[in-house]
Amino acid sequence: MRTARLTLKHRSAAAGAKGAPMRSSSLKRFARPPLASLAVVVLLRGTAVAEVPGALGTVPVPKPNLAGFVRDEAAAVALGKALFWDMQLGSDGIQTCGSCHFHGGADNRLKNQVNPGTLHAATTFEVAKPNATLTAANFPLHKLANVEDRLSKVLFDADDVVSSQSVTLRKFNDVIPGQAEENCTVTPDPIFNVGGVNVRRVQPRNTPTMINAIFTFRNFWDGRANAIFNGVDAFGPRNPNARVLQVQADGSVVPVSVAIFPASLASLAAAVPASNFALACTGRTLNKFGKKMLSLTPLAKQWVDPTDSVLAPLAKSCRTPGARGLTRSYVTLV
Structure with a gap:
C-alpha cells in the first residue's frame, strides 16, 4: 500500500x-x-x-443505554459537572479534575510541571527541577542542530515529561465526614521535593484536553480506560471479579456484573480518584472517596456562575450574590 x-x-x-x-x-x-x-x-x-x-x-454523540442505571439524566449531568470542578475531590481539599483541564480542556500552568520519566524509573530532572517555572528556553525537549533535518545532530534530548502538578505524597489514613481535607500522613518524597520538603507531584503523562473526549473509544494515553465500563474500575471485562450491588424486587441486594458501552470516560473516572499522582493520598479507595463526598455540600468552596448552562438552577449565587456551592447535596443528586 x-x-x-x-x-x-x-x-x-x-x-x-x-x-x-x-x-x-x-x-x-x-x-x-x-x-x-x-x-x-x-x-x-x-x-x-x-x-x-x-x-x-455531524457525528452523533456516542451515549450508552443508561436506562437501567440513571433515573434522572439532568441530575446525572449536574452531578458529573459538579464533581469535575469540585475542589473537595482532592485529599488535600484543593485538587480537582478541573485543576489540570482548566485551559481549553488542558493545562497551561508553567510552575512545577515536569516529571523526570517515572514510568520507566527515571528520577533525574533534565528540563527543569521540581517547583521550577518553565520558560520558552526549556523547549523543545528534543533539540536538533537543523530543525528541518531530522537526521541532523541531536543537541539535547530529555525523557522528562511536561505534564500537570497534582497532590503531595502522603499516606491515607481516613476521611473526616463533613471535611474536605482528609487525614493523611506526610511521606518523604525522594523525587518531588525541594530541600527535603515535599512539593506537588507531577503526573507521568501529559494531560490531554477533555473536550470532545466522549468521542474517544478508549481513554488515558495507554488506553487502559476500557470502552466497556464494569461499574468498578478502568479495566472493563479484563476484571472478571468486578461487581456492583443491585437492589432486587424484594428489597434484597445482590452483587451483579455490568457491561456499559460505550463508556470509556466512566472507566477513566473510576480510576482517577484513587490515584496518588492525580487526586489522592496513597491508599485512598473509591469507597472512601464516595463516603467523603456524600457528606459535603457540592462546590462548597467555590462560587458558581449564576448563568452556568448546567448548574445555574442549583447555584446558591442565584439566590444570594457571592454565595458559594449548590443548594442540593451530593446525596440528593445521586
Whole structure:
C-alpha cells in the first residue's frame, strides 16, 4: 500500500483509460466540501480511494443505554459537572479534575510541571527541577542542530515529561465526614521535593484536553480506560471479579456484573480518584472517596456562575450574590 497526493496529473486505472490523466470530474466522488482539502488518498492496486472526515458536529454523540442505571439524566449531568470542578475531590481539599483541564480542556500552568520519566524509573530532572517555572528556553525537549533535518545532530534530548502538578505524597489514613481535607500522613518524597520538603507531584503523562473526549473509544494515553465500563474500575471485562450491588424486587441486594458501552470516560473516572499522582493520598479507595463526598455540600468552596448552562438552577449565587456551592447535596443528586 502506498500513499500519494491526489492531483489532476495522477495516472491511475481509476481515471478511465490506462495511462490517461484523471479528469477533474473524477474528483467529485472523492471530495465533499468543505473538507476536500483533508482528503487522504490511498492507492491500492492502482485504484484511488479518498477518505474525507466529516465535521464532528455531524457525528452523533456516542451515549450508552443508561436506562437501567440513571433515573434522572439532568441530575446525572449536574452531578458529573459538579464533581469535575469540585475542589473537595482532592485529599488535600484543593485538587480537582478541573485543576489540570482548566485551559481549553488542558493545562497551561508553567510552575512545577515536569516529571523526570517515572514510568520507566527515571528520577533525574533534565528540563527543569521540581517547583521550577518553565520558560520558552526549556523547549523543545528534543533539540536538533537543523530543525528541518531530522537526521541532523541531536543537541539535547530529555525523557522528562511536561505534564500537570497534582497532590503531595502522603499516606491515607481516613476521611473526616463533613471535611474536605482528609487525614493523611506526610511521606518523604525522594523525587518531588525541594530541600527535603515535599512539593506537588507531577503526573507521568501529559494531560490531554477533555473536550470532545466522549468521542474517544478508549481513554488515558495507554488506553487502559476500557470502552466497556464494569461499574468498578478502568479495566472493563479484563476484571472478571468486578461487581456492583443491585437492589432486587424484594428489597434484597445482590452483587451483579455490568457491561456499559460505550463508556470509556466512566472507566477513566473510576480510576482517577484513587490515584496518588492525580487526586489522592496513597491508599485512598473509591469507597472512601464516595463516603467523603456524600457528606459535603457540592462546590462548597467555590462560587458558581449564576448563568452556568448546567448548574445555574442549583447555584446558591442565584439566590444570594457571592454565595458559594449548590443548594442540593451530593446525596440528593445521586
